[in-house]
Amino acid sequence: xEMTFTVNGTQAKVEIDPAETLLGVLRERLRLTGTKEGCxxxxxxxxxxxxxGLPVDSCIYSAAATGGRRVETVEGLTLDELGRDLQAAFVxxxxxxxxxxxxxxxxTLVSVLRENEAPSxxxxxxxxxxxxxxxxxYSQILDAVAATVSRRxxx
Amino acid sequence: MTIAExxxxxxxxxxxxxxxxxxxxxxxxxxxxIDDLTVPKMIEGAILxxxxxxxxxxxxxxxxALELPGVFDVITGKxxxxxxxxxxxxxxxxxxxxxxxxxxxAVDRVRWVGQAVAAVVAVDRYVAEDALELIEVDYEPLxxxxxxxxxxxxxxxxxxDDWPDNVSGSHSYKTGDADAAxxxxxxxxxxxxxxxxxxxxxxxxxxxxxSWDSFSDTLDLWLSxxxxxxxxxxxxxxxxxPVSKIRVRTPNLGGGxxxxxxxxxxxxxxxxxxxxxxxxxxxxxxxxxxxxxTGHSRDQRLDFEMALNNDGTIVGLRGISYGVLGGALxxxxxxxxxxxxxxxxxxxxxxxxxxxxxVVMTNRAPYGSYRGWGAPKGNIVHERLIEMAARELGMDRAxxxxxxxxxxxxxxxxxGAAFTFDSGRYADCLDxxxxxxxxxxxxxxxxxxRAEGRSLGIGYSFHIEPSGYGPSxxxxxxxxxxxxxxxxxxxMDSVGKVTVYSGQINxxxxxxxxxxxxxxxxxxxxxxxxxxxxxxxxxxxxxGYGTGGSRGAPLGGASILRASQRLRGKILRVAAQLLEAxxxxxxxxxxxxxxxxxxxxSVSTRDVGDAAYRRLLDKLPxxxxxxxxxxxxxxxxxxxxxxxxxxxLVEVDRETGMVSxxxxxxxxxxxxxxxxxxxxxxxxxxxxxxLGGALLEELVYDDEAQLKTASFMDxxxxxxxxxxxxxxxxxxxxxxxxxxxxxxVGEAGTIAGVSLVASAIDDALSDLGxxxxxxxxxxxxxxDQIREAQSxxxxxx
Numbered sequence: 001x002e003m004t005f006t007v008n009g010t011q012a013k014v015e016i017d018p019a020e021t022l023l024g025v026l027r028e029r030l031r032l033t034g035t036k037e038g039c040x041x042x043x044x045x046x047x048x049x050x051x052x053g054l055p056v057d058s059c060i061y062s063a064a065a066t067g068g069r070r071v072e073t074v075e076g077l078t079l080d081e082l083g084r085d086l087q088a089a090f091v092x093x094x095x096x097x098x099x100x101x102x103x104x105x106x107x108t109l110v111s112v113l114r115e116n117e118a119p120s121x122x123x124x125x126x127x128x129x130x131x132x133x134x135x136x137x138y139s140q141i142l143d144a145v146a147a148t149v150s151r152r153x154x155x
Numbered sequence: 156m157t158i159a160e161x162x163x164x165x166x167x168x169x170x171x172x173x174x175x176x177x178x179x180x181x182x183x184x185x186x187x188x189i190d191d192l193t194v195p196k197m198i199e200g201a202i203l204x205x206x207x208x209x210x211x212x213x214x215x216x217x218x219x220a221l222e223l224p225g226v227f228d229v230i231t232g233k234x235x236x237x238x239x240x241x242x243x244x245x246x247x248x249x250x251x252x253x254x255x256x257x258x259x260x261a262v263d264r265v266r267w268v269g270q271a272v273a274a275v276v277a278v279d280r281y282v283a284e285d286a287l288e289l290i291e292v293d294y295e296p297l298x299x300x301x302x303x304x305x306x307x308x309x310x311x312x313x314x315x316d317d318w319p320d321n322v323s324g325s326h327s328y329k330t331g332d333a334d335a336a337x338x339x340x341x342x343x344x345x346x347x348x349x350x351x352x353x354x355x356x357x358x359x360x361x362x363x364x365x366s367w368d369s370f371s372d373t374l375d376l377w378l379s380x381x382x383x384x385x386x387x388x389x390x391x392x393x394x395x396x397p398v399s400k401i402r403v404r405t406p407n408l409g410g411g412x413x414x415x416x417x418x419x420x421x422x423x424x425x426x427x428x429x430x431x432x433x434x435x436x437x438x439x440x441x442x443x444x445x446x447x448x449t450g451h452s453r454d455q456r457l458d459f460e461m462a463l464n465n466d467g468t469i470v471g472l473r474g475i476s477y478g479v480l481g482g483a484l485x486x487x488x489x490x491x492x493x494x495x496x497x498x499x500x501x502x503x504x505x506x507x508x509x510x511x512x513x514v515v516m517t518n519r520a521p522y523g524s525y526r527g528w529g530a531p532k533g534n535i536v537h538e539r540l541i542e543m544a545a546r547e548l549g550m551d552r553a554x555x556x557x558x559x560x561x562x563x564x565x566x567x568x569x570x571g572a573a574f575t576f577d578s579g580r581y582a583d584c585l586d587x588x589x590x591x592x593x594x595x596x597x598x599x600x601x602x603x604x605r606a607e608g609r610s611l612g613i614g615y616s617f618h619i620e621p622s623g624y625g626p627s628x629x630x631x632x633x634x635x636x637x638x639x640x641x642x643x644x645x646x647m648d649s650v651g652k653v654t655v656y657s658g659q660i661n662x663x664x665x666x667x668x669x670x671x672x673x674x675x676x677x678x679x680x681x682x683x684x685x686x687x688x689x690x691x692x693x694x695x696x697x698x699g700y701g702t703g704g705s706r707g708a709p710l711g712g713a714s715i716l717r718a719s720q721r722l723r724g725k726i727l728r729v730a731a732q733l734l735e736a737x738x739x740x741x742x743x744x745x746x747x748x749x750x751x752x753x754x755x756x757s758v759s760t761r762d763v764g765d766a767a768y769r770r771l772l773d774k775l776p777x778x779x780x781x782x783x784x785x786x787x788x789x790x791x792x793x794x795x796x797x798x799x800x801x802x803x804l805v806e807v808d809r810e811t812g813m814v815s816x817x818x819x820x821x822x823x824x825x826x827x828x829x830x831x832x833x834x835x836x837x838x839x840x841x842x843x844x845x846l847g848g849a850l851l852e853e854l855v856y857d858d859e860a861q862l863k864t865a866s867f868m869d870x871x872x873x874x875x876x877x878x879x880x881x882x883x884x885x886x887x888x889x890x891x892x893x894x895x896x897x898x899x900v901g902e903a904g905t906i907a908g909v910s911l912v913a914s915a916i917d918d919a920l921s922d923l924g925x926x927x928x929x930x931x932x933x934x935x936x937x938x939d940q941i942r943e944a945q946s947x948x949x950x951x952x
Contacts, residue, residue: 030695032184033184033190033191034183034184034185034584036188036190036359036409037190037441038358038359038360038409038442039442039866040441040442040443041442041866041868043866043868044358044442044866044867044872046358051485055360065234073184074182074183074184075183078182078183078184083392083428087179087182087183090178090182091175091178091179091182092174093832093834094172094175094832094835095179096175096177096181096182096356096841097182097410097663097665097836098358098407098408098409098410098411098662098663099177099178099181099182099186099372099407099409099665100186100188100357100358100359100409100422101358101409102181102182102373103182103184106182108698114793124875125875125876126876127322128875129874129875129876130874131874131875132358132867132872132874133358133875134356134357134358134410134840134844134872135358135410135663135836135840136836136839136840136843137836137839137840137841137842137843137844137878137881138839138843138874138875138878139839139878139880140280140832140835141875141879142167142875142880147175
């Protein structure tokens with residue numbers, strides 16, 4: 001079947017199999033490989049992208065269901081002002097180690113901070129419960145978010 | 156070769172939290188991990204795995220799979236064994252050990268669930284997986300050995316018919332006279348400690364792309380490995396081809412944690428399929444594969460006892476560590492279980508030791524490398540027993556530890572079993588941690604909570620981390636069939652910029668950043684002028700072992716430091732000719748070379764590069780060879796032992812057995828700190844893994860040795876909800892045997908964190924007298940202990 005959706009602000013028309021996942025379409029058909037497959041069962045969050053602004057696990061999300069909707073991946077969020085602020089804060093705080101989970105974290109966090117400009121640490125820990133990082137132990141990621149929040153609110 | 160004068164390091168970068176050079180690419184999603192790579196004409200493989208833990212293969216029919224459109228080839232164990240040897244084992248620490256080796260595909264018998272039985276390669280992975288379902292395998296089930304007790308039972312079924320039992324080997328280390336010490340001791344405490352199976356679970360599963368060019372007979376691999384040079388040597392062994400015909404490249408790694416140190420069957424399978432089809436073959440495991448095909452670890456029972464005098468002095472330690480191996484040996488064989496025994500005395504002076512490692516085969520998946528290796532279980536032995544002794548003796552937990560530390564002047568200190576600890580200020584480190592606990596008011600928090608009827612506990616763990624594995628000849632002596640040195644090349648080019656080539660691998664630690672820091676400081680150039688290249692056996696030098704054993708910073712760093720210092724000497728000699736000065740009078744700062752103390756005249760590294768590569772006449776001294784390049788090989792005279800004292804504040808819910816982690820700190824000494832931000836990242840990440848291992852993570856097998864926890868829904872990794880905040884405090888005791896003074900830090904957290912949780916839980920439940928001995932401490936297990944202690948207490952009341 002043919003599907004049309006918006007990816008990072010650009011309209012894409014792709015031929016898909018109805019059983020295909022959004023992750024498969026992004027990585028294999030559009031070669032947007034920034035989004036990662038960590039578990040293929042919606043548990044680790046490495047494949048998190050935004051659909052109409054909300055974070056989803058693209059590895060278990062039907063590609064067909066994104067027809068006509070707006071998808072944002074790390075490639076697009078790198079051009080987004082909030083995404084860039086978060087990325088800069090990750091660098092400053094040591095929030096990246098292997099980098100495999102990072103695109104998913106950025107996606108989740110962009111969504112969280114768009115909704116709530118000043119989340120508490122508890123809010124953040126809860127929001128990130130679906131994103132596993134095996135390298136950092138989370139504390140430097142949380143530092144990065146705290147720095148982003150205070151920087152943006154100080155503007 | 157001219158050795159430069161000792162350099163007065165400017166240390167502009169070393170010791171500071173320089174931002175990682177790796178990050179911008181990774182943050183933008185532009186990293187290239189194995190599954191992001193494609194090569195022209197590539198086809199994709201998938202693997203059929205055994206559904207049974209123990210069975211004979213009586214027949215395999217692949218005909219229907221071969222007929223599926225899109226399938227290129229299907230192979231079985233017999234096909235593979237005709238062209239490839241058995242999987243190599245490099246760690247043989249137990250003399251006369253019986254070696255359970257296997258081919259990458261089972262030939263006639265399977266010994267664990269998930270063992271590879273056949274492989275398909277097809278146009279893509281979807282077709283390959285469809286074809287797997289068309290392969291028919293006839294199994295004749297055999298009796299299953301599901302766990303340690305079953306394996307050691309007198310009438311146990313045997314995994315290897317020609318062995319007398321399921322024991323692969325056993326080896327003891329003895330110092331002094333343990334029996335006499337125990338006989339005359341005032342107190343003996345003992346415990347049987349178990350650590351369940353766990354694994355590293357790098358978020359990126361393993362994978363490879365292999366091209367076998369049959370015209371030139373060369374083998375070209377992209378491999379998600381921590382040890383490309385080792386992989387290359389082992390590929391050469393398995394296929395009996397010259398090492399020079401093999402190239403291994405490593406893309407970005409999505410975590411390794413030891414799981415990607417080991418050498419796996421998939422790279423062999425992909426090579427065979429590529430040779431047969433003439434096409435590059437990609438095999439990337441998915442998470443379900445990973446749970447059965449990537450190394451499991453930790454699975455050990457440790458029955459130990461400690462003898463003490465009434466004043467708290469430890470006089471003896473004896474016991475046996477059972478390693479619950481799987482159906483065949485992994486690359487590292489009995490290595491991790493052996494290392495538990497070598498570290499079971501921990502930071503304490505114990506004059507009489509009698510400790511044994513015994514490794515036993517079961518129908519579980521092979522036991523491989525996982526960050527910390529044996530040390531986390533060694534740590535359980537000494538930290539649990541010393542706390543039990545403190546309780547019996549009515550001594551303070553810190554006091555009894557302090558009493559048994561070697562003093563700083565007693566180093567180098569021989570542990571009594573193979574390792575010599577290089578240096579340390581253990582008591583200072585303990586005091587640092589205790590003072591921070593005081594400052595943070597944990598005791599007040601605990602007292603207040605207790606007054607409210609809540610159970611808060613403070614736990615401690617003192618750990619040692621033998622790092623910088625290791626002096627090659629000593630490693631050989633203790634059974635490693637490989638070396639431990641490191642080689643680096645540091646090159647300045649014709650425009651004065653620097654490239655560092657290392658055989659080490661960057662799997663997330665920030666190696667490229669720390670190496671650039673070291674080179675920039677020792678050369679006297681800006682860090683922006685340094686490029687670090689790793690991950691290609693064709694362009695990068697050899698490293699013994701690989702990136703494991705906390706080697707990257709101390710050994711990789713030392714060879715870069717030494718090569719950079721020598722190169723600096725040559726740069727100054729060339730500059731001396733340009734400046735008509737003596738090299739001894741020159742200094743180099745930010746890439747500018749001038750006479751020390753004057754600013755009038757200077758040349759740049761660009762001028763020096765030009766003189767050494769292009770316009771030599773009258774510029775390059777006659778006695779100097781053109782080019783600017785130094786190679787260094789560093790084989791350490793001893794390992795470097797890091798250590799730390801970790802403290803944890805927990806709350807235990809006595810109704811549910813749930814443990815909440817409230818706060819955590821660590822005082823740590825890894826010698827010279829190259830980059831505090833990255834060191835803290837290593838410590839925090841390792842601790843998070845250990846806290847997961849202590850409370851959540853377990854690979855559970857049932858009586859038929861079926862793995863019941865083969866997904867993240869059942870194998871629980873810690874999330875941001877579970878992990879406490881961390882604070883780290885450093886003291887720096889430079890490693891005496893490592894140029895630069897760096898000790899390894901990669902495994903610290905994983906070693907410290909397991910016994911730490913037990914210590915904190917015991918403290919939270921001190922009124923009940925609970926002693927945690929089994930890990931992970933899941934809520935049902937802890938609840939059982941709480942209820943048992945409560946009824947015991949009521950019974951005695």
